[in-house]
Amino acid sequence: MIFQSHLFEGKSVLVTGGGSGIGFAIARQFLQCGATVFIGSRKAERLEEARQSLERYGPVYTRTLDIREPEQAAAMADFIAEKSGVLDILINNAGGQFPSPAEDISPKGWQAVINNNLNGTWYMTQAMAKKFFFPQQQGVVVTITVNNYRGFPGMAHTAAARAGISNFTQTLAVEWASRGVRLNCIAPGIIKSSGLENYPPEMYADVARTIPMKRLGTVDEVASLALFLASPMAAYITGDTIYVDGGARLWGDIWQIE
Numbered sequence: 014m015i016f017q018s019h020l021f022e023g024k025s026v027l028v029t030g031g032g033s034g035i036g037f038a039i040a041r042q043f044l045q046c047g048a049t050v051f052i053g054s055r056k057a058e059r060l061e062e063a064r065q066s067l068e069r070y071g072p073v074y075t076r077t078l079d080i081r082e083p084e085q086a087a088a089m090a091d092f093i094a095e096k097s098g099v100l101d102i103l104i105n106n107a108g109g110q111f112p113s114p115a116e117d118i119s120p121k122g123w124q125a126v127i128n129n130n131l132n133g134t135w136y137m138t139q140a141m142a143k144k145f146f147f148p149q150q151q152g153v154v155v156t157i158t159v160n161n162y163r164g165f166p167g168m169a170h171t172a173a174a175r176a177g178i179s180n181f182t183q184t185l186a187v188e189w190a191s192r193g194v195r196l197n198c199i200a201p202g203i204i205k206s207s208g209l210e211n212y213p214p215e216m217y218a219d220v221a222r223t224i225p226m227k228r229l230g231t232v233d234e235v236a237s238l239a240l241f242l243a244s245p246m247a248a249y250i251t252g253d254t255i256y257v258d259g260g261a262r263l264w265g266d267i268w269q270i271e
């Protein structure tokens with residue numbers, strides 16, 4: 014842990030998708046820095062396992078949550094209000110996609126990825142702002158997107174959804190600055206995380222070769238940036254997207270094209 018252990022003392026943080034991978038590392042780092050942490054995702058069993066692993070670091074609450082359902086976003090806000098009274102930081106980490114050549118993505122598949130990533134992130138952001146950040150006159154949002162700097166050949170749907178998130182983050186950074194709300198995005202490259210299990214192993218077998226730093230990123234490298242952006246060290250940063258990708262956005266091709 015590179016941050017001071019009291020950095021987020023007294024702060025209340027929600028990490029969506031905090032039961033696994035990158036979200037779990039973010040939840041752990043916030044707990045290690047003194048925060049009270051809420052995690053939510055769809056699978057109760059995953060949340061319970063995560064709670065058991067995380068509770069040694071500090072106070073952690075779990076609740077099932079599907080970010081695609083605005084009523085569930087509101088119910089999560091009520092749960093947080095009941096348990097801690099405030100929410101200082103929202104980490105939109107929940108998301109997912111599947112690889113496919115663009116021409117083979119069905120309307121259903123396209124809608125599912127847009128709904129989960131773009132709409133779900135929007136519902137969570139708006140719900141937490143209205144319930145907590147506006148009344149408190151302060152709040153921070155950090156959203157995990159993907160490295161879509163040069164598009165994302167092989168995952169057109171998620172690249173489009175995440176571009177939408179980066180763009181609404183810019184809009185909200187302006188609209189909500191006077192309300193005390195700061196918002197930024199983190200665009201990870203390829204991170205050694207549970208999320209990679211959703212892809213065929215051969216897709217990532219030799220991928221380090223395509224990254225200037227010749228290695229995959231770690232979940233803690235993404236988590237550290239999330240904590241930095243949520244902290245007072247980033248008090249004057251808003252509306253931005255920062256890449257954690259070992260330089261991958263600038264060079265190399267993961268997907269072979271004809």
Ligand SMILES: NC(=O)c1ccc[n+]([C@@H]2O[C@H](COP(=O)([O-])OP(=O)(O)OC[C@H]3O[C@@H](n4cnc5c(N)ncnc54)[C@H](OP(=O)(O)O)[C@@H]3O)[C@@H](O)[C@H]2O)c1
Binds near residue numbers: 030107200
């Ligand atoms: N690993 C990478 O290389 C990489 C690179 C770029 C971006 N990302 C992004 O970083 C985030 C975390 O990825 P990861 O690698 O840690 O993968 P992961 O382990 O699959 O994490 C995704 C998390 O999101 C939750 N989730 C998905 N849909 C949800 C929904 N509708 N409502 C609530 N929770 C939902 C999942 O939990 P449930 O199944 O319990 O709902 C899971 O805990 C994702 O948005 C991913 O797309 C990852």
